[in-house]
Amino acid sequence: MLVDENAQIGGSLDYQYANDASVADTRSELKEAVLNNENIEVHTSSVAVGWYTDNWMPINTPNGIIKVRAEQVVMATGLFEQPSIFHKNDVPGVMMASAAQRMIARYAIKPCEVAAMVVANEDGYRAALDLLKAGVKINAIADLEDHEDRGDLAKQVKAQGVQIYDHHGIYEVEGKDRVTSATLCPLNASGELDTSRKTTVPCDGVMMSVGWAPATHMLFQCKADIKYDATIGQFRAQSLPEGMFAAGRVNGVFDINDQIADGAGAGQQAAAAAKGESADVQRPEPTKVSQSHEYPIFSHPKAKNFLDYDEDIQLKDYINAAKEGFDNIELIKRFSTNGMGPSQGKHSNMNGIRILAKHTGKSIDETGSTTARPMFHPTPVGHLGGRRFRAERVTPMQESHVAHKAVFMEAGAWLRPEYYDTEATRTESIHAEVNAVRTGLGIIDVSTLGKIEVFGPDAPEVMDRICTMRMSNMQVGMTRYALVTDEAGVITDDGVVVRYADDHFYYTTTTGSSDPAFRTLQKQILEWGLKAEAVNRTGQLQAMNLAGPLARKKLAPLTDIDLSEEAFPYLAARTGTMYGKPVTLARVGFVGELGYEIHCLAGDAAEIWNNLLRDCADAGIRPFGVEAQRLLRLEKGHVIVTQDTDGLTNPYEAGMPWAVHMKKDFFIGQRSLEILKPLQARKLMGFMFPESYSGGTPKECHLLIKDGELNGRITSVSFSPTFNRYLGLAYVDDMNANVGDAINVRLDDGTLVEAELVSLPFYDPEGKRQTCDVDGTEGKVA
Numbered sequence: 001m002l003v004d005e006n007a008q009i010g011g012s013l014d015y016q017y018a019n020d021a022s023v024a025d026t027r028s029e030l031k032e033a034v035l036n037n038e039n040i041e042v043h044t045s046s047v048a049v050g051w052y053t054d055n056w057m058p059i060n061t062p063n064g065i066i067k068v069r070a071e072q073v074v075m076a077t078g079l080f081e082q083p084s085i086f087h088k089n090d091v092p093g094v095m096m097a098s099a100a101q102r103m104i105a106r107y108a109i110k111p112c113e114v115a116a117m118v119v120a121n122e123d124g125y126r127a128a129l130d131l132l133k134a135g136v137k138i139n140a141i142a143d144l145e146d147h148e149d150r151g152d153l154a155k156q157v158k159a160q161g162v163q164i165y166d167h168h169g170i171y172e173v174e175g176k177d178r179v180t181s182a183t184l185c186p187l188n189a190s191g192e193l194d195t196s197r198k199t200t201v202p203c204d205g206v207m208m209s210v211g212w213a214p215a216t217h218m219l220f221q222c223k224a225d226i227k228y229d230a231t232i233g234q235f236r237a238q239s240l241p242e243g244m245f246a247a248g249r250v251n252g253v254f255d256i257n258d259q260i261a262d263g264a265g266a267g268q269q270a271a272a273a274a275k276g277e278s279a280d281v282q283r284p285e286p287t288k289v290s291q292s293h294e295y296p297i298f299s300h301p302k303a304k305n306f307l308d309y310d311e312d313i314q315l316k317d318y319i320n321a322a323k324e325g326f327d328n329i330e331l332i333k334r335f336s337t338n339g340m341g342p343s344q345g346k347h348s349n350m351n352g353i354r355i356l357a358k359h360t361g362k363s364i365d366e367t368g369s370t371t372a373r374p375m376f377h378p379t380p381v382g383h384l385g386g387r388r389f390r391a392e393r394v395t396p397m398q399e400s401h402v403a404h405k406a407v408f409m410e411a412g413a414w415l416r417p418e419y420y421d422t423e424a425t426r427t428e429s430i431h432a433e434v435n436a437v438r439t440g441l442g443i444i445d446v447s448t449l450g451k452i453e454v455f456g457p458d459a460p461e462v463m464d465r466i467c468t469m470r471m472s473n474m475q476v477g478m479t480r481y482a483l484v485t486d487e488a489g490v491i492t493d494d495g496v497v498v499r500y501a502d503d504h505f506y507y508t509t510t511t512g513s514s515d516p517a518f519r520t521l522q523k524q525i526l527e528w529g530l531k532a533e534a535v536n537r538t539g540q541l542q543a544m545n546l547a548g549p550l551a552r553k554k555l556a557p558l559t560d561i562d563l564s565e566e567a568f569p570y571l572a573a574r575t576g577t578m579y580g581k582p583v584t585l586a587r588v589g590f591v592g593e594l595g596y597e598i599h600c601l602a603g604d605a606a607e608i609w610n611n612l613l614r615d616c617a618d619a620g621i622r623p624f625g626v627e628a629q630r631l632l633r634l635e636k637g638h639v640i641v642t643q644d645t646d647g648l649t650n651p652y653e654a655g656m657p658w659a660v661h662m663k664k665d666f667f668i669g670q671r672s673l674e675i676l677k678p679l680q681a682r683k684l685m686g687f688m689f690p691e692s693y694s695g696g697t698p699k700e701c702h703l704l705i706k707d708g709e710l711n712g713r714i715t716s717v718s719f720s721p722t723f724n725r726y727l728g729l730a731y732v733d734d735m736n737a738n739v740g741d742a743i744n745v746r747l748d749d750g751t752l753v754e755a756e757l758v759s760l761p762f763y764d765p766e767g768k769r770q771t772c773d774v775d776g777t778e779g780k781v782a
Contacts, residue, residue, distance in 0.1 A: 001040070001041045001042075001043065001068065001070075002034060002040055002041070002042045002043070003043045003046050003047065003048050003059055004042070004043070004044050004045075004046065005045065005046065005047045005377075006044060006045070007044055007045050008044060009031055009034060009035070009042060009044060010027060010031055011076075011078065012078060012098075013026075013027040013030075013256075014027070014105060014106070015098070015101045015102045015104075015105040015106060016098060016101055016123065016126060016127075017126075017256060018101070018104075018105035018130070019105075019129065019130055019133055020126075020256075023256055023257075026260065030260075043059060043061055043066070045061070045062050046059055046060060046061040046062070046066075047059070047060050047376075047377040048060075048068075048218060049065075049374055049375040049376050049377045049379055050218070050221060050373075050374025050375055050376060051073075051218040051221040051222045051374070052221075052374075054069065055069060055070040055071065055072075055073050055222075055243050055244070056068070056069050057069075057070065057073070057218070058374070058375075060375070060377060060379050060383060064382075064383050065379070065383045065384070070243075071243065071273075071274045072243050072244075072245070072270035072271070072273050072274050073218075073243060073244050073245065073270070074245045074246075074247055074263070074266045074267060074270050075218060075219060075244065075245065075246045075247070075250060076246075076247045076248045076250065076263055076266070077214075077215035077216075077217075077218075077250050078214075078215055078248060078249050078250055079212035079213060079214050079215060079234070079249045079250065080212065080213045080214075080215060080346045080347060081096040081097065081098045081099075081208075081209065081211075081212055081347075082210060082211045082212060082213050082292065082296075082347060082350050082351060083096065083208050083210070083296075083309075083347055083351070084118050084169065084170060084208045084210045084296040084297070084298070085296065085297040085298060085305045085306065085307060085315055085351060086169070086170045086171055086172055086173070086298050086300065086305050087171065087172035087173070087298075087300035087302060087303070087304055087305050088172055088173045088174070088175070088304050088305075089173070089305055089306055090304070090306045090309055091173055091175050091176070091178065091179050092175075092177065092178045092179070093112060093173075093175065093178045093179030093203075093204055093205045093206060094173060094179060094205075094206045094208070095111065095205070095206070095207060095208070096207070096208055096209070097117065097119070097123065097124055097127035097128075097207040097208060097209035098123070098127065098209070099111075100115075100127060100130070100131060100205070100207050101127050101130050104130055104131070104134045105130070110134050110135060110136060111131070111134075111136065111205050111207070112136060112179075112203070112204045112205025113136065113137065113204055113205075114136070114137045114138075114139055114202060114203045114204055114205070115131055115136050115137070115138045115139065115203055115204075115205045115206065115207055116138070116139055116140045116141075116142070116170070116182040116184075116201050116203040116205075116206050116207075117138060117140070117141045117142065117206070117207045117208070117209065118141075118142045118143075118144065118169060118170045118206070118207075118208050118209070118210060118296070119141060119142070119143050119144070119150075119208075119209045119210065120143070120144040120145060120209065120210040120211055120292065120293035120296060121150070121209060121210075121211065121290075121291045121292070122150045122151055122153055122154070122291075123209050123291070124141070124143075124150075124207075124209030124210075125141075125147075125150050125153035125154045125156070125157050126153050127207060127209055128141060128153075128157045128162065128207075129153065129156060129157060131207070132157070132160055132162075136205070138157075138162045139163070139201040139202065139203050140162075140163050140164075140165060140182070140184060140199070140201040140203075141157070141162055141163070141164045141165065142165045142168035142169055142170055142184045143164055143165065143166050143167070143168065144167070144168070144169055144187065144210060144293045144296060145166070145167065145293070146166050146167065147164045147166055148166075149289075165184055165186075165199065167186055167187045168184045168185065168186050168187065168199075169184070169185060169187060169193055169296065169298055170182050170183070170184055170206065170298075171183045171184065171185040171193050171195060171198065171298060171300070172300060173206055174200075178204060179203060179204055179205060179206055180202065180203075180204065181200050181201060181202050181203060182200070182201055182203050182206050183198050183199065183200045183201075184198070184199045184200075184201065185197060185198055185199075191294075191295055192298070192299075193298050210292065210293045210296040211233060211234075211291065211292025211293050211296060211350070212233075212234060212249070212291055212292055213234065213235075213292075213346070213347075213349065213350040214234050214235055214236065214249065214250045215250055215346075216235055216236075216237065216250060216372070217372040217376040218372075218376070219237050219240070219244070219246060219250075220369070220371065220372040221372055221373070221374065222240075222241050222244050223241060224237040224239065224240045224241060224244065224246075225237065225238045225239040225240075226238070226369075227365055228363070228364040228365040229252060229286065230364070231286070231287075231288060231289075231290065232252050232254070232286060232287055232288075232289070232290055232291050232292070233290045233291055233292030233293070233294060234252065234291065234292060235369060236250075236251065236252045236286065237251070242273075243273070245266040245269055245270050246266070247259075247262045247263045247265070247266035247267075248262055248263055251266075251286065252286030252287060253284050253285075253286055253287065254287040254289075254291055255284075255287065258284035258287075261283070261284050262283050262284050265281040265282070265283035265284075266283070268281050269281055292350075294354070295354055295358065296351075297315065297351060297354060297355060299315060299316075303315070303316050307338060307348050307351055307352060307355070308337075308338045308339065308341060308345075308347075308348040308352075309341075309343075309347065309348070310340075310341020310342055310343050310348075311336075311337045311338065311340065311341045313336055313337065313338050313348070315355070317336060318332070318336055318338060318352060318355050318356075319355065319359060321335050321336045322355070322356055322359040322360070323359070327356065327359070327360050329352075329353060329356060329367055329368050329369065329370055330370060330371065332352070332356060333345075333352070333370050336352075338352045339352065339370060342378055344376060344377075344378075345370065349369065349370060353367050353368075353369060390413070391413065392410075392413065392414070392415050393413045393414045393415070393448075394414070394415050395414075395445055395447040395448065395542060395605070396447070396542055396602055396603075396605040396606040396609075397445045397447070397542075397544075397605060397606055397609045398415075399606070400606065400609060400610060400613070400623075401417045401420075401445070401623070404420050404422075404623050405420050405421040405422060406418075406419075406420050406421075406623075406625065407419055407420070407421050407426075407625075409626060411448055411511045411512060411626070412448070412511055412512025413512070414448040414511060414512070416445070416448055416511070416625070416626050417445065417623070417625035417626065418625050418626050418627050419433065419624075419625040419626075419627050419628060420433065420622075420623055420624070420625060427719075430625070430627045430628050430631065431721040432622070433622060433623075433624035433625065433627075433628035434624070434628050434631050434632055434721055434722070435721060436548065436620065436621075436622035436624065437547050437548050437591055437593055437622075437624060437628070437632055438548070438593065438632075438722060439548070439549070440548050440549065440550050440619055440620045440621070440622075441546070441547075441548035441549075441550040441551060441554060441616055441619045441620065441621045441622070442546075442547055442548050442621065442622050442623070442624045442628075443544055443545065443546050443547070443609070443612060443613070443616075443621060443622075443623055443624070444544065444545050444547070444623065444624050444625070444626075444628075444629055445542075445543075445544055445609070445623075446543045446544060446545050446597065447541075447542035447543050447544070447602075447605065448511040448512075449495070449508045449509065449510070449511060449514075449538075449543060450495070450507075450508060450509030450510065450511070450512075450513050450514025450515075450517055450518070450536075450538050451506070451507075451508055451509075451514065451536075451537045451538045451540075451541045451543070451599070452506075452507045452508075452509065452514065452517060452518055452521065452534055452535065452536055452537065452538075453504070453505070453506050453507070453534070453535045453537055454504075454505045454507060454521065454532055454533070454534050454535075455501075455503055455504040455505070455532065455533055455535075456503055456530075456531050456532035456533050457503055457531045457532070458530035458531045458532045459503050459504065459505055459532045460472035460502070460503070460505075461528075461530055461532075462521070462524070462525060462528075462530055462532045462534075463482075463497060463505050463507070464664055464665075464666075464667060465524065465528065465666055465667050465668060466482075466484060466520070466521065466524065466667070466668065467482045467483060467484060467497065467667065468483045468484070468485055468651060468659055468660045468661065468667055468669070468670075468673075469481065469482065469483060469659050469660070469661050470661045470663075470664055471497055471499075471505065474497070474499045475499065476499050476500065476501055476502065477499070477572055477573055477574065478498075478499060478571060478572055478573065479496050479497060479498050479499075479571050479572065479573050479586050479587070479588065480496070480497050480499075480571070481494070481496060481497075481659060482494060482495045482496060482497045482507060483651060483656060483659040483660070484517070484668070485650065485651065485667075485668060485669030485672075485673070486668065486669055487668060487669055487671075487672060488669065488672050489650045489651075489669040489672030489673040489675075489676050490645075490647065490648060490649060490650060490669070491641055491645045491649050491650065491651060491654060492513075492641070493509055493510055493513045493517060493641055494509075494510065494639075494641050495507060495508040495509045495510060496508050496586065496588060496597075498573040498584065498586060499573075500573075500575075506584070506599075508543075510641055510642075514536060514538040515536070518534060518536040521534040522534055524668075539602065540601065540602055541599055541600065541601065541602065542599070542600055542601070542602050542604075542605035543597055543598060543599045543600070544597070544598050544605070544608070544609055544612075545588070545590070545591070545595055545596070545597050545598070546595060546596050546598060546612065546616075547591050547593045547594065547595030547596075548593050548594065548595070549593060549594055549769070549772070549773050550616075550619045550773065551593070551594045551595055551596055551773065552594060552596075552773045553619075553773055554615070554616045554619050554621070555596055558578055558579065558611075558612070558615060559576055559577065559578045559583070559585070560576045560577050561574045561575075561576035561577075561585055562574075563585075563596075565771060568585075568587065569587070569771075570587050570589065570767075570770055570771050571587055571588070572586075572587050573585065573586040573587070578598065578600070578608055579604075579607065579608055579611050581600055581601070581604040581607070581608060582600065582601065582604075583598055583599060583600045583608070584598075584599040584600075585597065585598055585599075586599070587770075589636070589767075589770040590629070590632075590633050590636070590638055591629060591632035591633055591636065592632060592633070592635060592636035592638075592761070592763050592764055592769060592770065593632075593769050593770065594769065594770055594771065594772065594773050595770070630643075630716070630718070631718050631720065634716050634718055634720075634727070634728065634729070634762075635720055635722055635723070635727070635761070635762050635763040636761045636762070636763050636764070637686055637729070637760035637761030637762060637763075638761075639654055639655070639656070639684070639729070640716070643700075643715060643716060644684060644715040644716055644729055645715075650672075650673060650676050650680075651673070652673070652676065652677055652680045652683075653680060653682050653683060653684060653731065654684050655683060655684045655685075655760070657677075660673060662674065680735065681733065681735065682712065682731045682732060682733045682734075682735075683731070683732055683735065683737070684715070684729055684730070684731055684732075685729070685730060685731075685732050685737065685739075685757050685760075686727065686728070686729055686757065686758050686759065686760040686761075686762060687727065687728055687729075687730055687743060687755045687756060687757050687758060688723070688725055688726070688727045688755060688756055688758050688762070689725050689726040689727070689753070689755045689756075690725065690755075690756075691723075691724055691725045693725065693726065693753070695747070695751065695753050696747040696748065696749060696751060696753070697747075698714060698717045698726055698728065698745055698747065698753070698755075699714070699717065699747075699748070700714055700715060700716060700717055701713055701714060701715075702714045702717075702745050702746060702747060702748075703745070703746045704730060704732065704733075704743050704744065704745060704746075705744045705745075705746050705752055706734070706743075706744065710733070711732065711733050711734060711743070711744075712730050712731045712732040712733045712734070712743075713730060713731055714728055714729070714730045714745065715728075715729050715730060715731060716728050716729045717729075717730075720762070722763060723762065723763075726755075727758075727762055730743070732757070737757060738757065739757050739758055739759045740756065740757065740758075741756070741757045742754050742755070742756055742757075743755050743756070743757060
């Protein structure tokens with residue numbers, strides 16, 4: 001397995017050596033060999049974020065974490081380029097030289113027009129050549145030492161007329177939104193800048209190549225013996241535990257050909273060790289030339305010379321922390337927060353060690369490095385949560401949903417059809433389902449609703465205490481809306497209650513609420529000492545809603561239940577049979593049309609569903625999903641708990657005072673609602689956009705603005721094919737707001753658009769559609 005954090009394999013060959021003709025063939029051959037080897041599993045854009053006992057490593061990939069247990073590991077993790085510290089080194093345009101090379105090689109972006117550079121190794125001059133080739137003019141290179149020691153690359157740069165200032169550093173840069181100039185000063189014998197001799201050069205970019213810090217995070221974690229190698233100026237593993245190998249620059253090998261040889265040698269040793277053998281391989285020695293300046297850190301009377309860009313830690317902050325007694329590398333890290341930001345010290349820890357070592361008079365080795373703990377690289381919390389190992393519940397109608405091209409959504413533990421993909425677009429499919437219900441016949445699977453039976457002598461008292469509405473005076477064979485609040489008066493659930501007998505109630509809850517509702521019922525029955533029992537029948541019973549102006553006409557011949565308006569009025573419930581199967585039918589109006597909820601045994605549900613689709617085909621019956629149901633109920637002005645309510649919403653705010661019967665002796669939340677009623681400060685209202693509106697799309701949670709201040713938020717909004725305009729529900733933080741008032745909605749781009757507050761419901765305010773059909777007593781549907 002090969003793990004590479006880059007989008008494509010190749011490492012530094014793809015950017016630092018992109019213009020080096022001597023390695024071009026090698027680069028192509030190596031990449032081709034890896035990609036064509038069927039025994040190598042390649043993971044790009046991925047990072048090994050930690051090491052655990054026995055070479056157990058989490059690999060953070062774009063699609064989650066892969067857990068790997070490796071027999072042998074080769075760490076060829078390379079280095080992180082380190083910044084120089086000088087005044088205003090955080091101004092845009094100041095960057096690592098290797099970052100500029102990445103911009104050029106990978107993205108064909110010219111980093112700047114005119115550059116100044118500070119370098120302390122040969123890599124800086126390689127970057128300078130790349131900049132020159134990209135058309136960047138280099139006004140000055142400040143070499144912290146002597147360019148004569150940098151080899152042929154420095155000579156090539158000088159030959160192109162670039163001014164090189166030996167034994168110079170950058171003292172400061174100017175510019176606010178971007179670099180405008182850089183000031184160079186010579187170094188004195190003590191390594192400080194001589195600010196009496198300044199050279200200022202104009203530039204719009206400053207590139208730094210003053211040293212490297214090895215990516216030794218997992219080497220530290222596996223307890224490798226890591227020491228500071230003063231020869232090359234970096235920490236390096238002196239010995240490694242069994243099963244671990246290091247190669248390339250993390251191993252102190254810098255010549256590109258030696259790096260390739262070192263990688264090959266480490267691979268051979270790891271392969272042999274995996275077989276229980278040993279490989280006698282002669283690997284290159286670490287370089288003998290320093291690649292990092294010992295102290296590229298320069299003070300300034302105006303400060304703003306940043307050590308840690310993430311945490312905004314300046315040089316003076318770190319020195320003051322050391323003076324206050326935080327002279328241990330672990331202590332000063334925690335006090336100053338150096339290295340505790342998103343980059344986890346990749347660009348600041350090494351300089352932090354240098355500063356503390358200088359202050360305490362200790363060597364780098366004596367000062368030591370901070371502990372490298374997993375996760376070394378930023379890892380999404382979702383990835384840490386791992387793969388999902390939870391069951392998904394489906395209804396008995398799942399096979400039919402799939403056959404009708406359902407696109408599914410998660411609703412708690414359930415998979416429900418969001419819509420049926422029958423039209424050219426998602427929106428067109430949803431609107432076609434809405435039109436079917438409004439003009440003909442539709443059917444929706446509502447089996448996911450919670451279904452609880454409560455029975456016993458005290459069942460009426462239980463239901464009165466659980467629900468805000470009075471249930472004990474409901475007639476047998478009728479239904480009633482059930483609203484539930486907690487002790488704070490906050491809406492927690494709603495549903496429908498059917499009264500089967502004086503001591504027998506059937507209570508439906510919202511999808512996903514059956515278990516907590518059942519637990520609450522059981523708990524309260526015990527606490528109240530009432531003679532009643534509750535049974536959760538959510539899995540035993542299934543349900544579907546047949547809705548539309550043709551519902552009664554098509555359903556009547558399929559059941560032995562009298563569906564006439566006189567025998568079966570709105571909000572009634574009746575038991576009987578359909579297709580020879582026992583059912584309960586309930587007249588409900590959530591979607592605003594004549595409708596019948598059909599509740600049956602789980603074993604009968606698929607047969608009844610499929611028979612209805614067959615026998616009502618001549619009426620153009622169409623299954624509709626959750627999104628169409630939400631739009632239909634929105635047109636009717638009905639609230640969805642958790643969408644049009646939040647963790648603070650009470651019934652008065654939600655426009656449902658009619659659902660609260662305060663004259664009852666007791667119900668959960670009653671005392672709080674007595675207090676909250678006179679304190680109401682917002683109300684749920686309907687709004688409509690003009691039919692001519694053609695601006696941006698209004699969305700749920702868009703804010704209402706009045707006189708520049710927040711005045712509410714949208715809870716539900718959609719384009720209505722029935723009204724040919726956007727309409728929705730919103731909380732208005734103004735108790736004086738009235739129907740007809742204008743409101744301003746702030747869209748995603750900050751634009752304010754106007755809508756009008758209107759009365760609810762939008763659709764069929766007189767409720768005639770819920771009682772009539774095409775042949776019924778109310779006359780033909782318009």
